[in-house]
Every structure is written in C-alpha cells, then in structure tokens.
Amino acid sequence: MAYHLDKIDIEILKMLQKDSNRTTKSIAAQLDMSTSPIFERIKKLEKEGYIKKYVAVLDNKKIGLKLTVFIGITLQGHTRSYLEKFVKEINNFPEVVECHRVSGNFDYLLKLVVEDIEAYETFIITKLTLLPYLGNVQSLITLSTGKETNEIDLSSVL
C-alpha cells in the first residue's frame, strides 16, 4: 500500500527543495511542531523515494563551464534496440546533463553544459557524430538564461 503525502509533507518538501540544509528544528518551528515528527517524516520521504538525493548546486559559469547547449536530434532508425543503445551511449558523455526522448520535430533533446564553443564543437565531432543512425542534428546555443532551477511546483499537488 502506497504512502500518501499530506499537507505537512508537501510543506517539508517545499522547504527542502529550496534549501536542504534547513535543520529539522527550523522546519519544525515554521510548521509549529516538534522536531521528532519532522525528522521521521523526512526519513520516510527519503525511504519511499519522494526525495531522491541531496546535492550541492554549483555555479557553472564561475567554475568555467560557461556554455549551455540544447541539441535536437532525429534518428534514421527507430528499432527498440537501437534507441536503447543510443541512450546508453549518451549516458556516458559527462557533458550531457539531460537526454529526453520527445515527440514533435525531434526524437531526442539533449542538454549540454560545456566550457565554451570549442568544447561544444569537440563534443559534436568526437562524440556525437560518431553515433550510428544519426539523422538531423540541430543546436540551440544558449545566449543567456533567465531562469534555471530544479524546484518543481508543489502547489498543484494534493
């Protein structure tokens, strides 16, 4: 039987996806509760998989990875085994942070984070175009980013 999120769980998730270093004490204070139920709820949310992990969010640009690129890709073949192989290969490329199979004008949409245009081109030449069955490839180079977060909208849940 599946565990169901209640209003308090949602509030906890909202806080933790904004700042996971919040202490149980501070969360408890905000929700007018004691620390134990907060602690237990968080543990349950982790165990049940609602919280997948805790990570540090880095400043890409400051660290030297100044370029984000989206790449739309169409494939020439669409056999199941090939699609799986394609995704598997893509997963080995550390520059690729996202890979989505999509409907619409492309088969796949990739998101890359790299140092600069040169690193991008190197990726295309030495990695991407070596994959077989590659069809059309169209890149969207990011000029500026107006919003970039991982925070999902929990207000619509429940």
Add this chain to the structure above:
Amino acid sequence: MAYHLDKIDIEILKMLQKDSNRTTKSIAAQLDMSTSPIFERIKKLEKEGYIKKYVAVLDNKKIGLKLTVFIGITLQGHTRSYLEKFVKEINNFPEVVECHRVSGNFDYLLKLVVEDIEAYETFIITKLTLLPYLGNVQSLITLSTGKETNEIDLSSVL
C-alpha cells in the same frame, strides 16, 4: 583578487554535487586529510559562490508531476524592454523551471514540469498565449527521460 580552485576543491565539489550530505569527516577520509581544512574549504566555496545552494532533488513523477515539456518560442518583437518583460513574466510561472534565450530556430526555450497533458494545455491557454508579441510556439513533449541530472563535468576544469 579572485580565489582559484585547486585539485582538492574540485574533488570536494565533485563529491558534494553527487551527495551534499557527505560529512566533512567522510570527505576528509577520502582525500586523506583532516576535517578542518575540508570544512574551511567548503565554507570558502560557499562564500565565494562556487556553491550556490544545497537542495533536495525530488522524484517528480512520484509526487504527481508526470510531464516534462520543452517549448520553443519565437517573438514578434525584439526590443530590449520587451525581452526583459517576457523573462520577468516567465519567472512568475512556477511550472517553468528553465528559460533560456537561445540562438537558432527559436528565441527562447522553456522547460516545464507539470502534472499531465491537461495541465500543460491549461498553461498554454491561460498563461503563455496571454503574453504579447508571441510568435511561433513549438512544443516538445517528453516521452521518456534517459538522463536528467544537475551534475556538471568537473573533469574538464583545471
């Protein structure tokens, strides 16, 4: 004068962007150091902005947000003030997790996380299409996601 990252800093960042709940003790052990320099380095990485924040990564689907959509948008006008207004409006939409100004076939690329197709359509009708100067709008509906992370490739840095 800017602070410069050395090999140890990079190693710390690698660990923390995989799992920010690692204790300084555990990081220190892995790097064969004592806890104090690790602690001080982390504080410096935070203060200098290399680490922007710590967040919990949630399981979108499990929580009920089952659909990711990318939307390519072209605008009819391109005055500076309008572009700024556009981004500002977009920032108020909690469904939108990313908004990039791009070169290529679109002016903007958005990433949305919503409950389902219905929520997506509601967004389009009640929010997106109300924005003025909107040109072409093209959606890529995610069918499946082969990779989705925030981990950037630090092996290329330094």
Add this chain to the structure above:
DNA sequence: ATTTAATAAAGAATAATATCCTTTTAAAAT
C-alpha cells in the same frame, strides 16, 4: 457512548557532526 487499537506527536536523552580556536607544519620570500 465507551473501549480498543493504531498512528502521530511530544519530550527527553544520547551520539555524531559542525564549528571554532590554537598549534603545528610547510612553503615561499627575503
């Protein structure tokens, strides 16, 4: 309505970690 059972919260005690401070080491510069 009353009792029972089950669940969640509260409160207190302990263990582990973060945080701070002082000392030591190592490296660089004079």
Add this chain to the structure above:
DNA sequence: ATTTTAAAAGGATATTATTCTTTATTAAAT
C-alpha cells in the same frame, strides 16, 4: 638561514541529528 604566509592538524565546544519512551489524537469497533 630567517622571516612571513598560508594551509593543515588536533582538540574543545555547541548544535544537530538520531533514538527511545511517553503522551495525545484519531479512527474503528463494540
């Protein structure tokens, strides 16, 4: 060689996470 600087080590303290026990609340059953 000596001085100066920065980083690391080591230890002490304050917070927090974690565990356990008790209390309260709710729902179910009689």
